[in-house]
Amino acid sequence: MTKRLNFTAVFIFIILFCAMTGQTVDAATNTTDVNLVINNKQVSADVMPFIQNDRTLVPARAVFESLGGTVKWDQDSYTVTVKYDTTTVILKINDKTATVNGKKKTLDVPAIIKNERTVIPVRFVAEELGFRVGWIDSSRTVTISSAGDPEVKPEIKGNITAVSLKEGNSKKENTIVTIELSEAIKSSEGYVTTMLTTPNRFVLDVKNFLADSQVSDLTYNQKSSPLTAVRTAAYSENTARVVCDLKEASTPVVSLSADGKTLKVAFKTLSTYFNPMEDGKLVVVLDPGHGSSTAGKRSPQGILREYEFNRAVANKMKRYLEAEGVEVILTVEDDSDPSLANRCAEANNSDGDIFVSIHANAFGNGDEWTSANGWEIYHYEGSVLSNQLATAIADANFPGIGIRNRGVKTGNLYVIKNTNMPAVLIEHGFYTNLEEIELLKSDEWRDKVARYNADGIVKFLKSHSE
Ligand SMILES: [Zn+2]
Structure with a gap:
């Protein structure tokens, strides 16, 4: 019962089991199983109560011993004696005559033997012994309670x-x-x-x-x-x-x-479960941010447009990843700037296993150089796998990248929120910082960070691909 393939078998078993134990009306014996509640507790017995000829029969020992009575079986006389307080009820198997404290009384249905258990008509015996018996039709439940109990009405629908x-x-x-x-x-x-x-x-x-x-x-x-x-x-x-x-x-x-x-x-799927090799291939979606004509997104004095750095690093990452046998999909292959929704749709409609958005950072009014500096990576809060991916990429970049590590951060950014795979967004330093713009312009530095990013990505994918 522990393997998923066995569920069908279990389900069939349950159906058969229900059929065998008379969950539905059994035409041959005209009996129906019912539920049993004793003093407000649902009770299971190896022979469950059932209805026969409009009377509910219950297992004598299971029911009356749990109510505090005693039940004795005499094999020679084929009788069951149920005793509670000062009252003694004696029933003979298959005999409609019972005795209550020595007096003879007639039953609608006799006590019988079922699966080696004595089953007896509950209402007759319980009421003679001073218990209260109830019936809830909608749930086919017989309720029995000690007389001293308050009125028992479990509201069962x-x-x-x-x-x-x-x-x-x-x-x-x-x-x-x-x-x-x-x-x-x-x-x-x-x-x-x-x-x-x-x-x-x-x-x-x-x-x-x-x-x-x-x-x-x-x-x-x-x-x-x-x-x-x-x-x-x-x-x-x-x-x-x-x-x-x-x-x-x-x-x-x-x-x-x-x-x-x-x-x-x-x-939902277990948050730590990720098996990118399930389809036999590793696929990374790279998302180079912005486009050639996106407003802002350029350094003071127009030295660098962000899209150009993003494209260059994405293309270098693509080559490094492909060299490792990883397939790469680019959300944009020219200088245009698709909407963020389109970038996400491109990723979500692909076989992509992870999503990596490539950016560089800015601070200030865009006209002046500022001191803000360093590298950082974002993932969507609460995504365990995205956090693992971000950490793997950060670990691969430091200390080799040579600039300040602003760390792994969470952010409510559109592309990492709306992609349905582990997703991160990297900010590779500030193009509003005079020192870092030199690195961002440098082909050698771009090549270095592309290789680090690819290393971190491959390490993450492989750690989930055994
Ligand atoms: Zn950007």
Whole structure:
């Protein structure tokens, strides 16, 4: 049950299991399994209660011992004796006559043997012993409570009838957990979700519902999924709980079907999962910023336009990366300046594994030289992989690059936010700084940083390609 390929088999098994155990009405014996709640707690027994000829039969020992009574079986007389407080009820198997403190009474259905367990008509026995018996039709639940308890009315509207798990087909839906309900709920009041930590779990509670005793726990072992297991149980007397065990905190998107009876819980791909060699090739998207006529984006006195530096470094990086067997896609191949949206679309519609935007920096009003200086790299906040990529590129550049390291930073920049792959933006020094513009103009320095960038990129890709 731990391999993803086995899910179909598990699912079929669940269907067969439900069929075998009489989840639906069994025409041959005219019985239907029901849920059991004793003193507000959902109870499982190896023989579950069932309905026969309009009467609910329950396993004698499991039910009446948990209510504090005693249950004795006599093999010779084929009788079961249930005792609680001052009352003794004796039932004979397949006999409609019972005795209550010695007096004979007639039953609608007799006690019988099922799977080596004695099952007896619950209402008759429980009420004779002074317990309260209730029936919740919508969730097929029999409730039994001690007489001393306050009026027991677990407000139960239905059951979780099935939980299944499948692989999604997009980054936003890597893994989908589907929860089927016996009755419709409203999205506003029907369920509550919580994220718990140490260990990480996502919890979905369905209020006024119980979990069907036949819903199986599921385990999942898929590298790209944050999910490892799904467990379903009664959290309290009137709340069913689905717990998703996670490798990391991951808040899924929960949606309710139009008929209110199916909850879909969609988890994103594990944030640390990245397998660029999955398609057999490594592909880097390089994005040389701006264009020849982009306003601003030039040094004081018009010595350097930023686009020219960006193009030169991108082209050199392309050659270094291709020499390492990496495919390179340029978001722009001429001097034009496509919109940021178009640059992202170019990347998102490609086989690109990562996105690297190439820039140089500026400070001040653009007419005057300023002292701002140094190299920095940006990634979108919270992206673990982009942070790894940025760090690998920074580590490759220093100390060889020879200018100040302003560090790995997070930023809400359009191209690193709107690309759906690990993405960074490099600012290679300031063209508004008199010393750094000399480096930015230098073919030798451009070649050096291009090689460092390529080294960092290859190291990052290889670290995720075993
Ligand atoms: Zn720029």
